Amino acid sequence: MKKKIVVTGGAGFIGGNFVQFMVKKYPEYDIYNLDLLTYAGDLTKHRDIENEPNYHFVKADIADRESITALFEKEKFDYVVHFAAESHVDRSITNPEIFVLTNVLGTQVLLDAAKANNITKFVHVSTDEVYGELDFDPTTFFTEDTPLQPNSPYSASKASSDLLVRAYHETFGLPVNITRCSNNYGPYHFPEKLIPLTISRIVNDQKVPVYGDGKNIRDWLHVLDHCAAIDLVLHEGVTGEVYNVGGHNERTNLEVVKTIIKTLGKSEDLIEFVEDRLGHDKRYAIDPTKLEQLGWKPTYTLETGIAQTIQWYLDNKEWWERIISGEYQEYFEKQYNGK
Numbered sequence: 001m002k003k004k005i006v007v008t009g010g011a012g013f014i015g016g017n018f019v020q021f022m023v024k025k026y027p028e029y030d031i032y033n034l035d036l037l038t039y040a041g042d043l044t045k046h047r048d049i050e051n052e053p054n055y056h057f058v059k060a061d062i063a064d065r066e067s068i069t070a071l072f073e074k075e076k077f078d079y080v081v082h083f084a085a086e087s088h089v090d091r092s093i094t095n096p097e098i099f100v101l102t103n104v105l106g107t108q109v110l111l112d113a114a115k116a117n118n119i120t121k122f123v124h125v126s127t128d129e130v131y132g133e134l135d136f137d138p139t140t141f142f143t144e145d146t147p148l149q150p151n152s153p154y155s156a157s158k159a160s161s162d163l164l165v166r167a168y169h170e171t172f173g174l175p176v177n178i179t180r181c182s183n184n185y186g187p188y189h190f191p192e193k194l195i196p197l198t199i200s201r202i203v204n205d206q207k208v209p210v211y212g213d214g215k216n217i218r219d220w221l222h223v224l225d226h227c228a229a230i231d232l233v234l235h236e237g238v239t240g241e242v243y244n245v246g247g248h249n250e251r252t253n254l255e256v257v258k259t260i261i262k263t264l265g266k267s268e269d270l271i272e273f274v275e276d277r278l279g280h281d282k283r284y285a286i287d288p289t290k291l292e293q294l295g296w297k298p299t300y301t302l303e304t305g306i307a308q309t310i311q312w313y314l315d316n317k318e319w320w321e322r323i324i325s326g327e328y329q330e331y332f333e334k335q336y337n338g339k
């Protein structure tokens with residue numbers, strides 16, 4: 001059946017992969033990519049689908065109540081899948097305010113618009129970082145019942161938005177799901193995050209900054225496995241429920257960096273230990289049992305996924321060089337004439 005789905009943040013890393021996934025998988029759905037095109041938004045990744053009849057782009061700020069209200073009234077969307085956010089922890093340490101504005105106020109504006117237009121489902125894409133950190137005991141995991149204890153301004157803003165989504169369900173009966181995923185990697189990952197930063201620097205024989213002793217652990221998931229999880233939750237998730245997303249791929253940051261160096265045949269002398277991130281969370285690890293019971297299973301191991309991702313960055317050097325140089329931001333101006 002025809003459905004209208006608005007995907008916020010569809011010019012970013014995960015939202016962009018999700019838009020591509022949905023446009024191709026569901027030709028009968030209309031997919032609206034709603035994005036402000038901040039530094040993290042890039043439309044060049046959608047060149048191959050921009051003329052598809054079921055793909056639409058709208059430039060808007062989720063925190064701009066007037067535009068969002070008007071857009072929702074006009075388009076009468078069935079589903080909202082909400083990715084748009086400020087997403088980089090380091091930026092939240094230097095400039096927390098925009099994280100509150102976009103992640104908290106922006107989410108509340110969308111919730112109001114969804115409520116006013118009797119949306120069928122609102123999927124809020126959150127993060128495992130809202131649970132805080134785990135210690136290094138490998139038998140402990142984040143479950144959906146783990147208390148929220150965010151440590152960075154980024155994760156605090158995401159936890160705040162989660163609580164608003166929950167409240168709109170409890171108070172107004174808005175049909176919502178919240179997903180909390182571990183660290184993603186894969187094509188079109190913005191090169192300020194660990195994996196793409198490492199690949200782009202190692203390829204150019206530049207040093208890779210590893211924070212602290214490099215022993216912090218992250219739980220990595222290929223972005224397409226995350227997209228499949230969100231698709232499943234959108235269609236099958238029990239209203240009001242939270243679902244953790246992760247594939248049991250825990251690695252120290254040093255292990256990840258060394259794997260990339262080895263695959264690219266370069267020297268470990270390129271590793272540079274630098275000052276630690278403030279409030280650096282020690283370890284994240286997801287228990288995905290609840291989502292698996294809904295029918296989800298990851299398709300990538302970290303080994304296959306990292307190898308494919310490194311190859312993608314080698315094959316798409318032009319894309320990340322344009323990101324690093326800032327050239328990508330001119331594309332929107334030319335293509336859409338700033339409108």
Ligand code: NAD
Nearest residue numbers: 009011012013014036037038040041061062084085087184
């Ligand atoms: P990203 O930074 O790559 O993309 C964010 C997108 O949101 C960009 O296209 C940007 O232009 C857009 N945006 C920012 N502010 C906006 C605003 N005010 N109005 C409209 N659009 C705006 O982020 P990502 O890594 O793709 O993460 C997407 C979502 O997934 C975020 O909500 C993040 O918290 C969550 N998440 C990320 C990861 C990860 O590993 N990257 C893991 C779990 C959850």
Ligand code: DAU
Nearest residue numbers: 087088089127128129182183192193194209210211216253
């Ligand atoms: O866990 C999910 C989260 O994963 C998402 O919610 C965030 O949006 C996403 O950015 C990511 O957050 P992290 O802080 O874990 O990702 P990042 O790639 O910034 O860092 C991964 C680890 O690598 C972290 O322990 C810090 C470290 N690091 C990062 C950078 C950028 C370094 O050692 N050196 C670096 O240069």
